[in-house]
Amino acid sequence: MPTEMTLYTINGSCSDAVVALCAHLGLPVELRERRDHDADLATVNPSRTVPTLVTDDGLTLTETTAILNHLARSFAAEMLGRTPAMRARNDEMLSFLATSVYNAFLLRFRPDRSAEDPAAQQAIRAMSDAEIAKVLDMLETRISNQTFALGENLTSSDFFLLVMLNWADRIDGGLLRSRPKLAAHFEALKEMPFHARAFGAQAA
Ligand SMILES: N[C@@H](CCC(=O)N[C@@H](CS)C(=O)NCC(=O)O)C(=O)O
Structure with a gap:
């Protein structure tokens, strides 16, 4: 320790x-x-x-x-995954969250990272809705039907997933309500003792 x-x-x-x-x-x-x-x-x-x-x-x-x-x-x-295949799935999920999903939210929260011009920033922000919906749909497809991102066991990717679900919920609760697996994962993670x-x- x-x-x-x-x-x-x-x-x-x-x-x-x-x-x-x-x-x-x-x-x-x-x-x-x-x-x-x-x-x-x-x-x-x-x-x-x-x-x-x-x-x-x-x-x-x-x-x-x-x-x-x-x-x-x-x-x-x-928590890296209990088998080589699960470790590969965990790496895959972490990479997806850190690149595609993170970048979609960045368009929304930090359009200044992509353009200096205020009008261009407005346009980027407007197009972020579609990008966020797209990556959330991809997540809804990829995520497990069980309690955690990859199945019944908590892995390191659940912790990054929690951040992304928080961001989606902060923008509009409907983004998760319309994606039942993501909504269930968000509730399960908020119920974990570590959250409190x-x-x-x-x-x-
Ligand atoms: N790829 C990095 C991103 C690091 C990053 O840009 N973090 C943001 C918060 S999510 C930050 O520090 N923002 C404040 C800033 O850029 O000044 C990671 O996954 O940790």
Whole structure:
């Protein structure tokens, strides 16, 4: 068990996935909201993105999927998938979430990342609805009929999935209500003990 790690976060962002996994695994971690620790974050990660994890043995790690899998590999290897095929499915789901799904939401939340011109940003934001619907439909098809993303066992990809389902719900609750498997997964993840431990009053 590590003595203490540091995790730089922004509430409601992809760092929530790592906050939730740390809560699930009971890891000792100091959470530092970026707005309060911006200068410290810049010294370990000049791009100042979250999540950024600094471990007690001096490893600084960025990228949500890399951090989730590093923690799973270190403390609960079964969460990477219990067979080679399930590990491949877990990698596949994580890659899909981190690229196609993440990028669709980025169009909505950060059109400034794609264009400087305000009119172009408006147009990008408008087209994000169709992109988000498309990736949510793909997710609805790919996700298991059982409790968790890949079946009956919780894997590291469930934690990134939780962030994406939160974002969809934040935009419009109907996006999940019209996709019953995603809605059921969202409810199941919110019922997990780690959710209350990680987000407490924020979850209410
Ligand atoms: N590909 C990275 C994305 C990192 C990233 O851009 N994180 C966002 C939050 S989801 C962030 O730090 N936004 C604040 C900023 O870019 O200043 C990952 O999966 O962790």
